[in-house]
Amino acid sequence: MIDALPPLRDVIRTHDLRAKKSFGQNFLLDLNLTARIARAAGDLSGADVLEVGPGPGGLTRGLLAEGARRVLAIEKDPRCMAALAEIAVAYPERLLVIEGDALDVDALAHLTPPIKVVSNLPYNVGTELLIRWMTPKQWPPFWDSLTLMFQREVAERIVARPGSKGYGRLALMVQWRADARIVLSLPPEAFTPAPKVSSAVVHITSLRTPRFPANAATLERVVAAGFNQRRKMLRAALRGVHPQIEAMLVAAEIAPTARAEEVGLEAWCRLARLLDGGQA
Structure with a gap:
């Protein structure tokens, strides 16, 4: 046991916490x-941690x-x-629980840097929160840093490389500004109830500046246009982006x-700079 609190199965039984699909x-x-x-997030001793969707409080x-x-x-x-209140009592003044939707709560009002985000994200909002x-x-x-659990397919999209099936907007968005790697894989039977898919934990460390210079809005616009018609050649997929797109x-x-999916991050950034009138 990691502390003196009851096993999680007992906590769930005591508080009648059957998992609900509506909450993901x-x-x-x-x-x-x-x-x-928790250890995959690195040294936590000097950091505040944001956790979304703690459920009965295992993480x-x-x-x-x-x-x-x-x-x-x-x-x-x-x-x-x-159940979370019982944990707060066991760890005095170290746990603040807010009842609400993470998409609406101003977490920064309650956190002091340095800040790490560590969450077993609800499947229904995980990608939106990451974005x-x-x-x-x-x-x-x-x-x-972000240490986040996703469905395995989403985790693989985050770390995907050019030319792979999962490579797309999500990979480019994350890898432009951060280092990302899968640090842990979990089978369905690790969970209650067991989901239909495997899960994986991704550790993402922010860079101080983006990996290559580009305007964020322009980069997103051109990448979105390219991947929205990913089966087309880029000269056709990007026709609406600029009248001289082939040049x-x-x-x-x-x-x-x-x-x-054949174009790497650096090349997408070069194109974004050219579209803004700069130098490749």
């Missing part, structure tokens, strides 16, 4: 696994046991509040006959 819940009950996820307990300075846990399910954390109005972001592609050292 799949509970991870093995406290050894939740501790491994919350792992984060606190691994030495997080303070944990802010945002939970939408009111049924979980009593928000990767596209703030100002960079660098409020967080130093732009050549200047950016991209074959006009290439398809979006």
Whole structure:
């Protein structure tokens, strides 16, 4: 046991916490696994941690046991509040629980840098939250790192390389501004109830500046246009982006006959700079 609190199965039984599909819940009950996820986030002793969707608190307990300075846990399910309150008592003044939707809560009002985000994200909002954390109005972001559990297919899209099946907008958005790697894989039977798919934990570390210079809005616009018609050659897929797109592609050292998934991040950034009137 990582602390003196009851096993999670007992907590779930005591508080009648059957996972609900409407909340995107799949509970991870093995406290050894939740501790491994907490450790994958690195040294927590000097950091505040944001956790979204703590459920009965397995990962919350792992984060606190691994030495997080303070944990802010945002939970939408009111049924979980009593179980989380018991953890707060066991770790005085180190856990703040807010009942609400993570998409609406101003987490920064309750956190002090350095900040790490560590979450077993609800499947129904995981990608949306990642996109928000990767596209703030100002960079660098409020967080130093994100250690997040996703469906395995989503995790593979985040770390995908050019030419692979999963490579697309999500990979480019994350890899432009951060280093990302899969640090842990979990089978369906690790969860209650067992989902139909495997899961994986991705560790993302923010860069101080983007990997290559480009305007964020322009890069997103051209990448979206390319991947929205990913079966087409880029000279056709990007026709609406610029009247001289074929010449732009050549200047950016991209074959006009290439398809979006064949083009690396640096080349996409060159094209974005050219579209803004700059130099490749």
